[in-house]
Amino acid sequence: MDQRYLVNFDLQQLDKQVADLLVVGSGVAGLTAALTGSRYGRVVLLSKSLLEGNTAHAQGGIAAAIGSKDHWRKHWEDTIRAGAGLCDEQAVSILVREGPDRIRELMALGARFDMAGGSLALAREGGHSCHRILHAGGDATGREIERALAEAVRQEPGIRVVAPAFAVDLLTVDGHCCGVLAADAQGRLTAYLARATIVATGGAAQVYSRTTGSPVVTGDGMAMAYRAGAELMDMEFVQFHPTGLKVPDGSCPLITEAARGEGGILLDHSGRRFMPAVHPMAELAPRDVVARAIAEVMQDTRTDHVWLDLRHLTGVDLAERFPTVFETCRAYGLDIRTDLIPVSPVAHYFMGGIRTDYHGRTSLPGLYACGEAACLAVHGANRLASNSLLDGLVYGHRAAEAAAQQGLPLSDQELLRLKIRHDGAAGQTTSQQAQEIRDVIQKLMWDHVGLVRSGAGLDKASRRLAELRAHLSPGIPHPAIWETANLLTVAQLITRAAALRTESRGSHYRLDYPERDDEHWLTHIVFTRDGTRVLSKEEVFAHELAQPAHP
Secondary structure (H helix, E strand, O other): OOOOOOOOEEHHHOEEEEEEEEEEOOOHHHHHHHHHHOOOOOEEEEOOOOOOOHHHHOOOOEEOOOOOOOOHHHHHHHHHHHOOOOOOHHHHHHHHHHHHHHHHHHHHOOOOOOEEOOEEOEEOOOOOOOOOEEOOOOOOHHHHHHHHHHHHHHHOOOEEEEOOOEEEEEEEEOOEEEEEEEEOOOOOEEEEEEEEEEEOOOOOHHHOOOEOOOOOOOOHHHHHHHHHOOOEEOOOOEEEEEEEEOOOOOOOOEOOOHHHHOOOEEEOOOOOEOHHHOOOOHHHOOHHHHHHHHHHHHHHHOOOOEEEEOOOOOOOOHHHHOHHHHHHHHHOOOOOOOOOEEEEEEEEEEOOEEEOOOOOEOOOOOEEEOHHHEEOOOOOOOOOOOOHHHHHHHHHHHHHHHHHHHOOOOOHHHHHOOOOEEOOOOOOOOHHHHHHHHHHHHHHHHHHEOOOEOHHHHHHHHHHHHHHHHHOOOOOOOHHHHHHHHHHHHHHHHHHHHHHOOOOEOOEOEOOEOOOOHHHHOEEEEEEOOEEEEEEHHHHOOOOOOOOOOO
16 A cells, blocks of 8 residues: 655665654653653654644643542543443553553643642543543643643753654664654755654544644654554544534634533534433533534534534633633634534544554564554543543653663664665655645545445545555655655555444444444454454453564
8 A cells, every 4th residue: 555665765875863762743642752761861852843733732631530539440430431342441541540640740840730729620521420630721731731841851951852853754674663764844864763763643633624633743653654564453443523613714623622511512503402312421421422413413404513502601711711712712703601602523533543552562673652643442442531641641651661671772883784775766746736635635534434434435435545546656755745645544544444344333433334233343453564454352452562672
């Protein structure tokens, strides 16, 4: 499906930089990994655009059983329930038990969470059985977490930040990852070599035309890992957030789930509240339930949105509690205190990604992954609200610990003597053509591989994506071309996985197979360049993934 490398190069002719640990990505997972790894050696952090990933856009908060009336077991149960039968229970246990300590460390770095009466102000969101969501700046939690982590990274002399830097491909020798081929703003290539490489590049929601995802998060890490031979898992599970602001300019600003957590309700165009008839938790049901309910109402009423109503929340200063939402809506002429808010589902988060074990190790020795780019089934088929930032903290820390202690046993001189050459990338696609192909991918995926899927639609998408693949020749060095190539790879894998899973579960819903099928599909679909495997839950985590060895 893909050529091995996107550009031609000769490692011996390139500028080379060496580190003990190389981290690609600067969201919560990448920054955490860099900080943790700096305790053990030299770290290089590559970022396409510092402080402009999905973390900065995260509004609602970060979930943790940190309140006096909460317990990690409750958080575990809520996460398992939301995951629709496909969560790895040990992975969830690690997340919810280690999460509070990671948050306390974050606070020690200077992260300022909102307080109430001298204690942490804890909110509630969909799928949670109690109030356990820490938030900052009302609805600017991700921005505050990234600020605190980024400041700590800047102050750490053992971390070198290289930005902007576009990670083009993972470098491999004899089936081992030994670094990354990256380009600077002028397109010059540099080889960043390391004993261990951590991919923390985020998801790929830009594969859809309507998404809350940052424009810079384009599935690069997943596609690079796939080309390098690593395993990817659960690619059919893409979460659609129920409430993206529906506005004429086509942008999709997020309306945080915390708005429903405070008591916001969803109405159809006749003013009828419809969620109580759908699920016992009504507006606080898991995201897949709410998103599909909205889609059904939109179809039944032949409209392109429903209404989110906050007008009755008289005991809450909405401008103070939700300043980001308040200002966003005001920019479109809406006052959330007096106006109904038009909302519809939007692509939001990837549960699938590069397959890892509990320590961030992938199937490719020397390569680790964490955050949204990774998949260890901690979120199952549907992520519980506000578990994403926690995932980045917990597993970013774990991946760095493992990478620092178990990286390839190579000296700087041995890394510098490695020989890699690629001559097969005869590029013809221009950046303008790449953007046109990207537009087609996004519309195709939204129409046929989105919130509601069918065999016929998936087949149409698969054939059209294959045609686009035949017309894409990405050898010309340009970020827009590389991003389109990566999005196309991810789009094809999502489509293939969605076609294979002949049931509906969590975020994956098929009109032609509307029922959940535990008899046949308590399984995980795993892709590599060499083929496809369908593994039981027991098979997926029956063993640790590959241990690094000397190449």
